Amino acid sequence: MQKHYDGYFIDLDGTVYAGKRRIPAAKRFVERLQHTGTDFMFVTNNTTKLPVDVVDNLANNHDIHVKESNVYTAGLATADYVAGIAKPGQNKVYIIGEIGLIQAFLDKGFQLSERQPDFVIVGLDSDVTYNKFAIATLAIRGGATFIGTNPDSNIPNERGMLPGAGSLVEMVAYTTQQRPIYIGKPETIIMANALKRMRLKKSQVLMVGDNYKTDITAGIRFGIDTLLVYTGLSTREQVAKEAIAPTYEIDSLDEWTLTDE
Structure with a gap:
């Protein structure tokens, strides 16, 4: 029923x-x-896209017309969560991720920093490098809180099943021997x-x-x-x-x- x-x-x-x-x-x-x-x-x-990009994709490619307020990404959810647990003065983050995730944190008033960040956020990043992983690893081992946007092992693509955000998060988990706080589904x-x-x-x-x-x-x-x-x-x-x-x-x-x- x-x-x-x-x-x-x-x-x-x-x-x-x-x-x-x-x-x-x-x-x-x-x-x-x-x-x-x-x-x-x-x-x-999805953490790589801003809500406006999701809205544009729906309108232009699928003829579905909605508002930005109808979209809630794991990037927004991650920024909301960190803003909710951050103590006074904890406003520095290091992010492995793309614009959708980075902008979500900037909109919440966080500062991007490679030096002694309070939080390390790991999401999908198609331009990730060894150096980014190294900075994240050292920061987490130095006491930064480890956050993973979502545990997706793969993402579907025309080329096949590509590595998802979870595969990057788990690499950092392996190098730090610490489990992340996962945000997404x-x-x-x-x-x-x-x-x-x-x-x-x-x-x-x-x-x-x-x-x-x-x-x-x-x-x-x-x-x-x-x-x-x-x-x-x-x-x-x-x-x-x-x-x-x-x-x-x-x-x-x-x-x-x-x-x-």
């Missing part, structure tokens, strides 16, 4: 689009949310921060995604209902073997009924 939800957390790649390929049902789903005035937020592990910090931004209760929100290991697991761990749509990574055969099933499973977002329609 389907219940009413006041808000939706929605994954992007595999759910709203598949790389450069459009998923027409996803466009219709987003437009139905907008038509009914239902709150929604794209919750993504399937961890729950990003979910808690997104819920705080949406100003709803857990019982009012549904997590929508294509990947059981990240999207659905994040929802389950956080204690919210989940909707798995089979347009991306996970298959029914794989999910059937999991100990905890998603709250709902569908083959297309066209199958999902908004109770306000």
